[in-house]
Amino acid sequence: MPRGGVPRIGIAGIHGHGATHVVEALRLEGLGRARLIAVADHRAPESPVGEAAVFADAAAMIADADLDVVVLSTPIHTHVPLARAALEAGAHVLLEKPPAPSLAELAELDEVARRAGRSVQVGFQSLGSSAVGAVRDLVAGGAIGAVRAYGALGTWVRPVDYWTRSAWAGRRELDGVPVVDGAVTNPLAHAVATALAVAGARTADDIADIELDLLRANDIAADDTSSLVVRLADGRTIAGALALTASVRSEPCVTVEGESGRIVLWYTLDVVQVVRDGEPFPATTRHPRASLLENLIDHAVDEVPLLVPLAATAAFTRVLDAVRTGPDPRRIAAEHVARVRDDAAEHLVVRDLEHWAARVVAEQATFSAVGAPFAR
DSSP, X not given: OOGGGSOEEEEEOOXXXXXHHHHHHHHHHHTTSOEEEEEEOSSOOSSOOTTOEEESOHHHHHHHSOOSEEEEOOOGGGHHHHHHHHHHXXXXXXXXSSOOXXXXXXXXXXXXXXXXXXXXXXXXXXXXXXXXXXXXXXXXXXXXXXXXXXEEEEEOBOOGGGGGSSTTTTOSEETTEEOOOSTTTTTTHHHHHHHHHHTTOOSGXXXXXXXXXXXXXXXXXXXXXXXXXXXXXXXXXXXXXEEXXXXXXXXXXXXXXXXXXXXXXXXXXXXXXXXXXXXXXXXEEEOOBOOHHHHHHHHHHHOOOOSSBXXXXXXXXXXXXXXXXXXXXXXXXXXXXXXXXXXTEEEEEETTHHHHHHHHHHHTOOHHHHTOGGGO
């Protein structure tokens, strides 16, 4: 139980996405639900952190701050050692995605949590949305007939300097330690995780096979233009086209194709559209999203079930494991790539990416299989 009845929070990594955790912790502090005790980052805070102590090192914060909840928004390769330290120090953990660079380390971390009697919530924000359950209910209710296949589509823009922002960006490993950065496993990991959740795939055994087609336009080791087909144990497939080399950023989505229609989940917007055969317009609904930090605090105080427990991300981690152990991404030939400078800064664009990405999802096949010229 939290000391003094109010959970004490520490946040490691307070810039970028980590800043949203600080805002949420301060909101919960204002409601009397928690206290933000400490933050850690090698850079000084740029926004208010309340009365929290400021550490330059995450491990020091975990060791010295006497915390009930630790939020880790730190580089990928630090997730497992820092989460292990927090659990062994007696804290529950909100761990950003991807939680671990391999299935073996995910299992190891789950065992550490069990021994410590503490829990790990994984920061797939889209899985805190009731939209995922709404889609599953629609499918179960026969809204689009029997499901044929699932899709994950995300075509984003990332500037060239996105890949130089840190030592681990765009890397498959760093100093011999797996990092597994790239489109599939980091910026568009939510698309993969949400598609798996909609399909009911939680464990590694829920996946029968994974076919990867990993490509890169930027001068990096990881993938930035990727497709995959995940064959589920129930015989259905999830085809994903996930790229950071689009001409413009499009809203990412997860699709469910049925015998009599389609469901589209715009997972960053919590919007669900049902397109039934023979009907001219989709039925559109918006759904609430829960705070994963608040849910973790409810779990710590009142044993409320976690929305994204560590074990439920094993299917996603199997996909990540396939990326980690698979061949290095292939370089896209220069004739298929344009260097563009616009409001999104300088970035690389793979020609006709959006067309071929749509075909990947529609045909449930990789870029190479559908004949994308840049994948030859």
